[in-house]
Amino acid sequence: MNATVDGDRPQAEQTSPEQAAATIDDFRGEIDHLDAEILRLIKRRAEISRQIGQARMAAGGPRIVYNREMDVLARYRELGPEGRELAMILLRLGRGRLGH
Numbered sequence: 001m002n003a004t005v006d007g008d009r010p011q012a013e014q015t016s017p018e019q020a021a022a023t024i025d026d027f028r029g030e031i032d033h034l035d036a037e038i039l040r041l042i043k044r045r046a047e048i049s050r051q052i053g054q055a056r057m058a059a060g061g062p063r064i065v066y067n068r069e070m071d072v073l074a075r076y077r078e079l080g081p082e083g084r085e086l087a088m089i090l091l092r093l094g095r096g097r098l099g100h
């Protein structure tokens with residue numbers, strides 16, 4: 001049972017190329033769905049962020065609210081350094097520097 005040629009590593013479950021291809025196809029379908037959803041949410045976030053900015057500036061307020069931005073950065077901290085980059089990009093998208 002689980003014997004290997006060199007005897008010190010358990011053998012991985014054998015999967016046929018067809019089974020592997022089907023599994024990968026399923027996962028890719030889920031990734032495609034998730035990417036579409038993430039894109040939709042990112043666009044919606046940017047739109048809301050722009051609307052807040054416009055409303056605030058129309059009332060004579062600042063374009064940037066640093067404590068709110070710190071909250072957003074903190075929210076993504078659980079993803080590590082990339083989380084910070086992601087949060088910064090989301091904030092930039094709301095300012096209209098990226099995208100359209």
Ligand SMILES: O=C(O)C(=O)C[C@]1(C(=O)O)C=C[C@@H](O)C=C1
Binds near residue numbers: 053065094
């Ligand atoms: O929460 C706000 O007041 C916003 O304007 C939104 C938002 C954001 O995209 O999260 C954008 C700009 C501000 O500097 C802070 C946060």
